[in-house]
Amino acid sequence: MSDNPCLSCGACCAHLRVSFYWTEADDxxxxxxxxxxxxxxxxHLRCMKGTNEKPPRCIALQGEIGRQVACAIYELRPSPCREFNVLEQDGTPNERCRRLRAQAGLTTQRIS
Ligand code: SF4
Ligand code: SF4
Structure with missing residues (x-):
């Protein structure tokens, strides 16, 4: 797992409102x-606490952005988190990910 760039990033968990249809929540x-x-x-819409703030940071994000992070609810995370990845579904780089990493001072060299 150490080659997973997300584990030393977390930028998307602290830059976007993570919103989803309310039925994804366990109530x-x-x-x-x-x-x-x-x-x-x-x-009809909920968001992860903290992601509708300025600046946003998801309540479930643990660690330090750009160094070492983890999602406290990884297995239970909502659909936007499951769908936002380093690569698009067709295998091409996710340009929004690249931009967020750049804003956080991270390179894209480790993403392939
Ligand atoms: S911005 Fe990209 S590399 Fe960083 S945590 Fe999100 S998906 Fe992973
Ligand atoms: S639920 Fe997890 S993956 Fe989704 S924004 Fe929050 S910390 Fe990131």
Missing amino acids: APGGQVPARLTERVHA
Whole structure:
């Protein structure tokens, strides 16, 4: 796992509002994201606490951005987190990831 650039990054967990349909939270049938770590955006939308702040930082993000990080709810994380990766589904680099890493002072050399 040490070659996973996300483990020494975390930039996307502290730059974007992580919002998702409310039924992903575990107070809805079949939901799994801990509802206590979410907040209401509007009737049908929740977000991870902390990501609607300025500056944003997800409440579930542990560690220091750009050094060593972990997601406290990795197995239960919401869909935006599952869908945002270093690479796009077609295997090409995720340009938004690259930009966020650059803003955090991280290179993209370790991403392949
Ligand atoms: S910005 Fe990219 S490298 Fe950094 S944690 Fe997010 S997906 Fe991983
Ligand atoms: S739930 Fe985990 S992966 Fe998603 S933004 Fe928060 S710390 Fe990052």
